Amino acid sequence: MRHDYIDRYARIDSPVHRLPAALKLGVAFALVVSTAAVPISAVPYFVSCVLFLLFVMIAGRLPAAFVGVRLLTLEPVAAGVALLSLMQHDGLFVLVRILVKSNICLLAMVLLSNTTPFADVLAVLRTLRFPPLLITVLALMYRYVFLLIDQSERMARARRSRTFSGRRARRWKTAAGIVGHLFIRSTERAERIYSAMTARGWR
């Protein structure tokens, strides 16, 4: 897996990237909250939101194709719930409301994660007095999640190259074996990380 795929543009340079992370986080949060609060009849609000976000995208030198693909990945989820909402008496109205609001929020979050490195987001949360344990867990998770995904993919590839087919029950057992070993390796890795962290002065 491409490790930097998700926030691939977080570390490029642009006027938006140079803005303080706290400002970007605050604006994104305010925009998402106000979008949830504003009624759908306030068309000027939603139009100005979209224009503002498109301006941020261009000023942040993010390719429109990349942002578009990231947006489309959510659509199946939205479509599923939207279909359910369509089956009430003002369903079309609810459908439009969901699609407009969810896409604006999604666009804001894609832009935030691709203009702000995650470490900077965590630094802002730390100054906001978020619980230190939660921040440590988030930082470690961001550091190691792609490593573990790679590790599980290597194990799955090794299994595929050694087995041909097999009954479904058998395949479930081997998949569960992979997940189980992933957990065991994670605990062993956590012990090594603890030694390395204390050796470098972590209290």
Add this chain to the structure above:
Amino acid sequence: MHIPDGFLDLKTAAATGALSAAALGVSLRRLNGSLPRRKVPLMGLAGAFVFAAQMVNFPVAGGTSGHLIGGVLVAALLGPAAGVVVITAVLIIQSLLFTDGGIVALGANVFNMGVIGSAGGYAIYRGVRLIFRNESGRLLALMVAAWGSTVIAAACCAGELAWSGTVPWTLGFPAMTDLHMLIAVGEAVISALVFAAIAAARPDIVAEDPASAPVHEGRDLFLYGALIAIGIVLFISPFASRWPDGLESVASRLGFASAAVARPLVPSPFEGYTIPGLGSPVAATVIAGLAGTCIVFAGGLVLARILTRRSPR
């Protein structure tokens, strides 16, 4: 079950956010008091593990596949407080970086998948363990807990969407619970298989050591249980009353509803779960339900005090 932004209104987001923040606060306080420094990196790695494990495919049928959700498994391996914190961290990373689940909806997602899915599942796990104490009872308890917590979480999710006016309850509730009754079977089987695989390779990791069991676990589970009960009262009970219950519908069909006693033997404070003098029926149902929960909660507390005094450990 990840609710994206734009699906919930502010009152639902605020209510779920408050419940989740309370549960997270309880969990973090417990961990700050009892978690050894040595175990802190394991928390981060457990979060990364849940994320990576969700990408391992379990073939179902016709090219579709399922995956582990992991809340109950993590709680069974590391404890309920760690389960809530780890699942919360996973959901924060998913919403900030992968835009899977929203920011405003984060409270709801943490409540459904972290508080119900992990701590609530752990409470079911402990409950079943009280009856089936042997080794295979652990796998059975894990399966019951994984199934039950997934279905309850789905029902709460439907309640939150209905409360926001996004999906009507009569549609969302059957759709969500029916679908998740099937998904939950997969979750139960996968959780048990993974747990068995860990137990076979490293029995020391899953060993139950009564000496190292958290001292205040019972009190924690009580707090989580109270938070979940408030959530169910808020998100599910306002809708439950719209369907007449079995007796009421039979009574109206056979025509003896009007013959029911007009003056009850014992006057009830909340007649039909509503409070007289309150305009909105939904608000009245919610307040009556909350009051009922508090009364049951207080009753349970008193009962627990009496019972524990009788048998000092």
